[in-house]
Amino acid sequence: MRWSVVRLIAAREVRDQLRDRRTLFLILGLPVLMYPLFVGVGILFVTALKEKKLVVGLVGVEHLPRAEADLAPVLGGPGGAAQRLRAYPSLLGPDGQFAPAYATTALDSAPLRAQPLDAATDEELTAHLASRRVDAIVVIDPGTATKLDRDERPTVRVLGRDGEENSKLAVQRITSVLQKWADDVKGARFARRGLPPNFDKPIEIRDPQSEKTSEKKIADDLRDMLVKVIPFLLVMWMLTGAIYPAIDMTAGEKERGTMETLLISPAERTEIVAGKFLATTCFSFGTAMWNVTLMLVAVAVAPLLAPGLFGHGLISIAGLAACILAAVPLAMLFAALALSLGIFARSTKEGNYYMVPLFFVVLPLAYWSMTPGIELDGFTRWVPMANALLFQQRLMSVRPDAFPWQHAPAVFGSLSLCVALALFAAVRQFHREGVLFRESEAGGKGGWSLFGKK
Template sequence: MRWPVVRLIAGREVRDQLRDRRTLFLILGLPVLMYPLFVGVGILFVTALKEKKLVVGVVGPGHAPAAEPDLTPVLGGPGAAAQELRAYPALFGPDGQFAPRYTGTALVSAPMGVEPLPAGTDDEYRELLAQRRVDAIVVLDSDLPARLARYERPEIEVPVAVGTFPVATTTVPVDRGARPAVRVLGRDGEENSKLAVQRVTGVLEHWSNDLKAARFARLGLPADIDHPIEIRDPQSEKTSEKKIADDLRDMLVKVIPFLLVMWMLTGAIYPAIDMTAGEKERGTMETLLISPAERTEIVAGKFLATTCFSFGTALWNVALMLVAVAAAPLLAPGLFGHGLISLAGLAACLLAAIPLALLFAALALSLGVFARSTKEGNYYMVPLFFVVLPLAYWSMTPGIELSEFTRWVPVANALLFQQRLLAVRTDAFPWGHVPVVFGVLAACVLTGLFAAVRQFHREGVLFREGETSGKRGWSLFGKK
């Protein structure tokens, strides 16, 4: 194989593709339009979520315990701090809405509004939900404070009388009866109601924890008596913004390789079709075949040109990602100040994409030369998407990583390798899997090139314009 001839053919194919406006738009222009569109959709989603107000109907808001401290003396005498701890927390604020301390401070959350409702039957509550007047209903029993008070003292003193004269006292347990209950109702199978039920349930759980702490304080017990041990996990010391940033980084680790694969596949398909089936339509394939270049050199030149466009698409998309990351602090400085993307990891991920560009170029070239026309070539590329997409989605499965099995799966092994490069982890890098990953990809590339070379050596594949469906067909590796 003469490499000067290969370079000459590759340069000629690259120049021809650079003159094609459709190819340039699909490779360069489409990502420029798509990324702002994705960002705009995300901003619209967050804006719509924040503007949407979830209406929660509350039956009996006045039945909630009053936010007043219990000043009953306890052993040792209560100080100001003890009296504050013994105060029942207020579920509702002065404006009748849920107390701000319970609604949370999530960066992306729909606000909740409280609408008082009269007491009624369950059928009436379901009718209100069906009419969409409210998204969820909270029912507070009228004897809620009384039932809570029964738990404030484990036992009471009862006088013991002889005849009609009390002579002593004894202690008996308090009959507490059933625990007080707060019911939450919602619509089945409806997204807004489901979200409202989740939000209001979180509010009630937070309020219940504060009620429990106040009850312990009233009984003279430490507020953390029901926690025999203190569990300290890595997430407990992080702020909400840092937790969201970590989740976003974990998502980007999986999404970035997936996007690169999809764009590289797109960047390989259209040039490969135009270099093969397109030349058949234009009649320039014969001119190339009668040149002094060998068939293998022709395939190698077209393969290098297709690889350049495939990998160039990856470079262009990474540049757009860097622009988006650079602009992100201007949009949300509190969220993107934690280093979401490592530039070193992104550069390594980009280098690891070269074998994938070679693979897609070889596969697209072998399929493109088999087609009679560009229209037929586009049809042949559909199965390629159907093979690559499931493998790419599989690599995004939570918990999956490079292992003794996944390293043998083409495309997925390269994506898992790229994810490991982007991830910020302290454990050892799985270098033992890398030779197998690149060996499998190299075998797939050689197989695709072998199929393309075999077809370029068969005149019936290269000149099939007049072939009818009743004549002998061809496969990728020869006659049927």
């Protein structure tokens, strides 16, 4: 194989593709439009969530315990701290809204607004929910304060609309508020019996999540999502960057009638395939580099837009840059597969049809690599494409443990084997006259296709 001829053919194919505005838009222009769109939609989502208020109707507010209503000693005198512990906490503040200690709004939560309701029957409660005046309803058991004083167990019901997102969110938020309040009520009951508030928790368990702030927890969740989503996006863009040039270099040349001119040139058919493969790989890999560049810009700009949320080191910048190296074998694999299918097609339209099975193979493997708990191990390192995605995920992860470099030879070795097999299939088809000179769809009759005899 003469590499000078391969480079000449590859340069010619790259030059022709750079003149195609459709290919340039799909590879360069579309990501520039999509990433700001994703960021804008995310900002609009958070803004809309912050501005939206979930209304919770309260029935039986008068039955709630009043703070310190049953305490005789003055709180500032001796034993004031003990008296404060013995006092039942108030669910509502002086303004009639939920006490800030229980209804503190998190970064990803809409604020709650309490609204007293006059309803005596279940039909009236259902009517309030159906009218959408409230998103959820809290029904306080009559005599709740008295039952607490008698060490009884009153009931607090939470009602919502089935199958409605706002109501579901409101029910979750108010249930969390009530749970916090119930824990404080339990502590006050213990104090009245002369027991410490944490009497029912003889052992204190500290886990990593309990010591994190809500902002840090949200940042961790966002980081875990980005580590899995970014490699998936890279794979989809690389596949797109390989498909359209490969179809145009193969089936497109058949339609334009330039394939015969290329075949009568002094270049061997293996050299022609190698040149087209190199050009397709460049476009696929270039798409990955372009998307990584845009992601680096997004990671650099995100802390400036939301320092409270993005100031915890979401992903490893060096790992994101290193994903470029892991993208090389994937770009080669997609280029070889797309060329093999494109050579078989007789037209660009048929070539697009043949690319659909490629997506059916790539997508399940990509989704499998995003499964929680899946990491590089003795089995996954041999699964083509999924192992590269897991390798990229590990590169971007901000973790204290050592990187599993022992899996790298198996990852790149299995991908290299797949690339070799796909290239062998492409070269084999390029040597078959029946494949290269099949009648076009508009030409003869009875041509054979992957989907059957025409």
